Amino acid sequence: MERVIRQINEMQKDGVVLSYAIGGAVAATFYMEPVETADLDIFVALPVTDSPIITLTSIYEYLSARGHRAQGEHVIVYGIPVQFLATDLLTQEALDQAVQRTVGTESTRVMRAEHLAAIMLRLGRPKDRVRLEMLLREAKLDMPFLEELIHRHGLAQRWIEFKRLLHG
């Protein structure tokens, strides 16, 4: 995993992406017990171009030139499927406020647990609800910040429904 992160850090240093943050289940694993996942989600901020269309082609080309092949929506970096994702309002905020962490000797940025919780709430798939319940129980969340985040991103109704399901 260190080599994967090193490769992504190099990609950022080379200007292919402006910044990045680990999201998804791997990011959640920094705060709670490990959960099964198939891939590593990397949210990226891309350099501004004239085109109104956001594409991740530059990332695929950069990694392909270094021997990492694309497979479906993933790029297989040293055997680990990595999915690169462009950001929307919520995930861009999560990327901007991501925290510095270390894997082995490699430094990386990981989304805050509160942002991960809000993203899980928004996605709302069964596995997201299970992970959200685990995150709430095991991570030390800043609840006022999470509540504010939920309201600001229009997730209040989903939050009420989730709490109703959780507490019966």
Next chain:
Amino acid sequence: MDDRTNELMGRLLNDKELGRQELARLPIEEKLRLIALMQRRANAIRLSAGRPTQPEWPLEELGFPETSEHKEVKAQFDELEGRLLTASPGVAAVMNACGAYVHAMEQAEQYLKSFHPTPVFTAGAGTAMDSDQV
């Protein structure tokens, strides 16, 4: 449920919760290794149900990097080992003997392997035994 069953259930759930908390406190490197092991277990279940498997992360990519936690434990171990060796020449002799024993066992293993160069069970794929090799 009677009181005894309730008590047992309560203890069971409490132990499970403590286990989860312990897992949550592990260093991230260990957690990533656990994810890779979970992928292998999930694939074994998929195979047994006749379903296609999912990609597995290569364990060698998740090796044992030197985290701050590892360094701390190693430093404590080195210090303890040093104190033991200086405290008693007898301990040093025992540790040398243990080292020689481990070396002999490794040599014996190499010798046995020379008779069976092909492993019966292919590790890594973590999926199923190759019928040709069984």
